[in-house]
Amino acid sequence: MAGTSQPHVVVIGAGFCGLAAAYELGKHGIRATVLERDADIGGLAGSFKVDGVRLEKFYHHWFTNDLHVMQLIEELEKQNQVLLRPTRTGMYYANNFFKLSTPLDLLRFSPLPFFDRIRLGLLALRARRVQDWRALEDRTAADWLRAMGGERVYQVVWEPLLRGKFGDVAEKVSAVWFWNKLKLRGGSRGKGGEEQLAYYRGGFAALADSLAEAIRTQGGEVRTNATVSQLQVDSGRVIGVVAAEEAFAADAVIATPALPIIADLMEAHVPGEYIDQLRRIRYLANVCVVLELDHSLSSTYWLNVNDPGFPFVAVIEHTNFEPLATYAGRHIVYLSKYLPETDSLYQMADEEVVEYTLRHLIRMFPDLTRNWVLDAHVWRAQHSQPIVECHYSQLIPANKTPLDAFYLATMAQIYPEDRGTNYAIRQGREIAKRLIIETYRNK
Numbered sequence: 476m477a478g479t480s481q482p483h484v485v486v487i488g489a490g491f492c493g494l495a496a497a498y499e500l501g502k503h504g505i506r507a508t509v510l511e512r513d514a515d516i517g518g519l520a521g522s523f524k525v526d527g528v529r530l531e532k533f534y535h536h537w538f539t540n541d542l543h544v545m546q547l548i549e550e551l552e553k554q555n556q557v558l559l560r561p562t563r564t565g566m567y568y569a570n571n572f573f574k575l576s577t578p579l580d581l582l583r584f585s586p587l588p589f590f591d592r593i594r595l596g597l598l599a600l601r602a603r604r605v606q607d608w609r610a611l612e613d614r615t616a617a618d619w620l621r622a623m624g625g626e627r628v629y630q631v632v633w634e635p636l637l638r639g640k641f642g643d644v645a646e647k648v649s650a651v652w653f654w655n656k657l658k659l660r661g662g663s664r665g666k667g668g669e670e671q672l673a674y675y676r677g678g679f680a681a682l683a684d685s686l687a688e689a690i691r692t693q694g695g696e697v698r699t700n701a702t703v704s705q706l707q708v709d710s711g712r713v714i715g716v717v718a719a720e721e722a723f724a725a726d727a728v729i730a731t732p733a734l735p736i737i738a739d740l741m742e743a744h745v746p747g748e749y750i751d752q753l754r755r756i757r758y759l760a761n762v763c764v765v766l767e768l769d770h771s772l773s774s775t776y777w778l779n780v781n782d783p784g785f786p787f788v789a790v791i792e793h794t795n796f797e798p799l800a801t802y803a804g805r806h807i808v809y810l811s812k813y814l815p816e817t818d819s820l821y822q823m824a825d826e827e828v829v830e831y832t833l834r835h836l837i838r839m840f841p842d843l844t845r846n847w848v849l850d851a852h853v854w855r856a857q858h859s860q861p862i863v864e865c866h867y868s869q870l871i872p873a874n875k876t877p878l879d880a881f882y883l884a885t886m887a888q889i890y891p892e893d894r895g896t897n898y899a900i901r902q903g904r905e906i907a908k909r910l911i912i913e914t915y916r917n918k
């Protein structure tokens with residue numbers, strides 16, 4: 476490692492971006508060392524075990540149009556591990572459940588008058604036809620959605636979703652962010668117009684493992700419990716990092732954690748204005764409750780909750796997507812809440828969070844009793860969703876930094892798409908290719 480003459484790059488973070496970057500470097504003969512703070516790899520797509528089987532801490536699926544991840548899976552010769560399945564989407568509104576998987580479901584969506592149902596359907600189609608996202612950069616999602624579908628459609632369908640996800644900053648979210656959601660989810664469909672989503676045999680963790688294995692086969696290394704605490708800088712150039720009290724020399728370093736973490740690492744070495752720029756992008760945290768139940772709640776995979784009195788934006792019954800048998804017959808339900816890290820729910824003890832969750836869930840599903848709960852888990856992520864405001868393109872820091880040989884490749888730089896493992900992989904591979912040209916080929 477330190478002191479060898481073989482090309483060597485350090486990658487900070489073993490989420491999908493960091494792993495993809497290291498894999499791409501290895502493909503080009505550059506040895507990569509991935510240093511990960513946590514005990515496991517996978518980052519936000521990391522997992523825990525349910526009855527010995529790995530499951531994402533935060534619900535995860537792919538859309539059928541997530542081509543970057545599919546291409547990587549093909550390179551790893553793991554195509555047979557991809558599971559493509561139809562899924563049911565629904566909405567909870569005014570104490571009722573509505574199916575919303577197909578165009579026909581939309582036509583039957585009784586909370587809206589018939590004319591507004593048509594407007595809602597047309598809005599989704601029109602959104603998918605928008606070619607140039609730049610035209611939407613100066614508009615908020617709220618303003619754009621109101622203009623396209625009218626006030627009533629906005630109030631019934633979009634406002635609760637925006638508020639449920641972004642809370643007090645909902646009105647600031649850019650139309651570009653929402654446009655992408657409509658485009659990607661709306662485009663993830665089978666031939667009959669039904670929604671289709673993809674999963675991976677053994678969960679996202681199994682793909683992360685395959686990537687880590689490929690990196691090791693290429694001669695690289697993936698280290699866990701290795702928090703990078705310091706950059707080593709010589710005359711404005713990063714020459715290595717310190718992690719877990721060990722120094723790792725490198726020709727270049729790619730940093731994939733959230734921008735505030737990178738700002739802390741860079742602070743001693745660059746002007747304050749640059750650090751302010753890194754800290755300008757705000758993030759929401761996430762609390763995700765995972766329930767293991769001995770009964771199913773419903774036949775819907777993804778239930779949007781358009782009820783302001785319910786604290787979670789969606790109820791996701793994972794075992795209506797991945798079969799029950801995978802988890803020894805346990806029904807897996809996720810409840811997710813994006814929130815500022817100062818929110819009382821984020822600070823609550825786990826048992827309190829579970830109790831609070833069940834109280835609300837029982838209102839929705841009156842048959843549910845506490846006896847159904849075989850186990851419950853609470854996961855938190857401090858930097859889980861960058862807040863994509865108007866003119867976000869001007870807030871994003873460049874991949875190249877004021878420090879030579881130090882590159883940023885973070886979730887907050889994914890744009891105009893929203894963050895996701897597919898784009899984390901795209902970004903990781905692109906930054907690796909660029910680094911190779913700038914560090915090794917230009918010499």
Ligand SMILES: Cc1cc2nc3c(=O)[nH]c(=O)nc-3n(C[C@H](O)[C@H](O)[C@H](O)COP(=O)(O)OP(=O)(O)OC[C@H]3O[C@@H](n4cnc5c(N)ncnc54)[C@H](O)[C@@H]3O)c2cc1C
Nearest residue numbers: 488490491492512518519533535536702703732859895896
């Ligand atoms: C609730 C939720 C649901 C989601 N659902 C989906 C979905 O359905 N499909 C999908 O594709 N995506 C989904 N995502 C998004 C997806 O998880 C992320 O976009 C993706 O995992 C980001 O990967 P990354 O490598 O860029 O960042 P991260 O996964 O955040 O990786 C960064 C890594 O850096 C590590 N790190 C931080 N500081 C240090 C340090 N000092 N030293 C060393 N390591 C450090 C972190 O521990 C982490 O492992 C979801 C996210 C959330 C929060």
